[in-house]
Amino acid sequence: MPEERLPSRSENFSEWYNQLVLKAELADYAPVRGTMVVRPYGWALWENITAALDSRFKATGHVNAAFPLFIPMSFLQKEKDHVEGFSPQLAVVTIGGGEELEEPLVVRPTSETIIGHMYAKWIESYRDLPVLINVWNSVVRWELRTKLFLRTTEFYWQEGHTAHATAEEAKAETRQMLEVYADFAENEAAVPVVMVRKSESEKFAGGVNSYSIEAMMGDTRALQAGTSHYLGENFAKAFSIRYLDRDNTLQYVSTTSWGLSTRFVGAIIMVHGDDQGLVLPPRLAPFQIVIVPIHKNEEQRRAVLEQTEAIRQSLGDFRLKVDDREEVTPGFKFNDWEMRGVPLRVEIGPKDVEQGQVTLARRDEKGRTHTPAEGVAEVVRATLDEIQANMLTKAREFMRENTHDPADYAEFQEVVKAGWADVWWCAEADCEAKIKQETKATNRGIPLDQTGGEGVCIRCGDPARERAIFARAY
Template identity: 70%
Template sequence: MAEEKLPTRNENYSEWYNQLILRAELADYAPVRGCMVVRPYGWSLWENIQQTLDRRFKETGHTNAAFPLFIPMSFLEKEKEHVEGFSPELAVVTIGGGEKLEEPLVVRPTSETIIGTMYAKWIKSYRDLPVLINQWGNVVRWEMRTRLFLRTLEFYWQEGHTAHATAEEAEEETRRMLGVYTDFAVNEAAVPVIPGRKSNTEKFAGAARSYTIEAMMGDTRALQAGTSHNLGQNFAKAFEIRFLDQANELQYCWTTSWGLSTRFIGAIIMTHGDDQGLLLPPRLAPIQAVIVPICRNDAERALVMPVVEKVRQQLAAFRIKVDDRTEVTPGFKFNDWELRGVPLRIEIGPKDVEKGSVVLARRDIPGKEGKRFASQDQLAAQVGALLDEIQANMLERARAFRDAHIFEPKDYADLKDIVQNGWALAWWCGSAECEAHIKDETRATTRCIPLDQPGGSGRCIYCGEPASEKVYFARAY
């Protein structure tokens, strides 16, 4: 294959990230600037993310639907903050079928406006509420600087859009979905995110309140990994989403929207990857275990392959790949599958055939340490237990890394220092001025006001005024 070694994370973190994606065949650069091709291995990972999220959406009462890719320009202009937030990054279609269009069409950057328009049409009565719809799709935002998965012109995501009769219900929904994202991140992806509220400057354009799950990457930078917005009545008023309540009075709805994108794949890569390559959480990995047969010649092959097949059948409940390539050596395959992040490797050679064993090699523990013999009997149970253990270990390790890089600054000088290589959890007065100063001086932004607050009060880390909440400051992607 190409160059053998990946750059290490210490040498060049972003180069490590890019090359890892290309070499593991998660994605490739498309012929269009800023766009990516999600390759089958990467898409398969996304499908697993979709499945597990979609199940959670259904369990919380949502259904899927599909809205158009094109949105009339005038729709976006109806909500002031929204259009201000998004207009710099819109792709606009002005010609269709060779004719100049009467009204330009925006390629959706997000679908609040078109979905809001439809909700206005559909919702008449309190009996129609709540409306709980999710959409899986792609959106386009014309970003200046792009990076595979983290920020591409086109990306894939889901966007949930709901409408409610009361402010309380909308807030409850917003928080519920934040909880769904948190649960997904922690329990499926082993990414120990911190759920919290966005500051006013960081919130979604047009939202009353935005919530986020923030993840710490391997270089300690923060990544917004999913968001849930309480839109208040902003969009309902802009799009006339109204209903008659039980007292026969016309009321505006309270709406929410929430989304999680292919960016999350970037979060997985940068949370778990090491200098050997990718490490995928067993619950999401397209391949949970790879079987590598080891045989020197045809005679050994004839001996080993039937056992490989038998083992494969025993493990039918798992996502298994048999690497039966003959043109590369086992050593090559070991490195190859480690690069691709397969959590468990099963080696089967002549010695194993003789002893009725296999070798189980954990991806999360490199080298001999992670290797051990296992009996071919009860292999499914052993593999299941081991995958669970790997999943748990990955979460624990990521959490330990995160916690080791979170500090509570004593003063502003301390904060400046901390955000060079970690997150600072500090009292903040809530003013945009302090936030802006800190950003200018340190490049760190407020990531979130964690739901989990220490209580009490303190003094703003910047201005010293009274503060009632703590916030995370960090440099972010």
């Protein structure tokens, strides 16, 4: 097993990412262009993400269900903006059971239409509302330029779809789920985010307002890491989703949809990773701890493995891997697990056995410490909490350092080459388009948390009443 080193992040961030995903065995390229295999280590990370989100969805009253993969083409056409937005990206089934189909079937790119159709069937009265359903599945969007986890033809995600009696309730739901995403990102993934409202040109095809959480990657580019859409009555009208209110009057429901995908795995890699490889947050890491026994002869081996087994049992509450491979050296194992981002390494050598201690090495900081074998679980728990907190602090620091408030458009053009610009903006689509064309920076959105006051647009100088974040983005 010859070990090839990763390119450094500063040298080639993109190649560092591509190679790391493969070497850490998170994912692999699949035979059909643009599709990926999520390998067991990557899937375990995604499963931990899904568990952390799912418990939050359930705590806010949502239930899971499953809707079909195939949507009649005519359904998409019922919402004009929706079909326009998604048409270029569709995969279409034209043959079923050996015969040409009368109506082609779309492989779902998102499920608003088919879910709208079912909701129209299920919802009759105000008593049936709200409907709060989430789905875990995969969707297909034909992509020309793909990158593992970040942009793939098929990707895994959850899509929440809710229906409400009033616009106010639907708006509150949209906001609530955005906050759920932000809470998850910061407290589980240690990924700091900004909650924003998307501009008209960046919003969801068919929606009224879109919101997202935006995160800063290690190269300072932005990544939209989760979205929540207020759809108003658009889909209710397209699919006739109506209910009888308390006064026996027929009303349209208001709907929302919100999603977070395997893109988020990419965010975790790019926010925390370093030149040695992944750095995974303890709360989501497939293995929180790796134990590496170290011995040079049979006598040491017996004593070390006995102690390893005792420590393994003391640490039974953690997600843990004992690396007792005989064919590779401890040094190889250290590098291997560092590359895979395991938050904490526990080394047990003859000296550790002798001293009744273990050696700890944190993935997020250099150096080793020793701790008595007795009571190791408490120390490990506290250390993992420290690592989790430290990762968030470091990422916040990085985001703060690389978010700028340029004085003029010249400075703006400079800072968005390697950072975010948080600026006054005139809210005109035309100005937004020109900024993109001139600087490659896109409008990431209008932060919900506005400083207040007024200013002038960073580009055109027109009066501006809101600040927006511009950055190059994935």
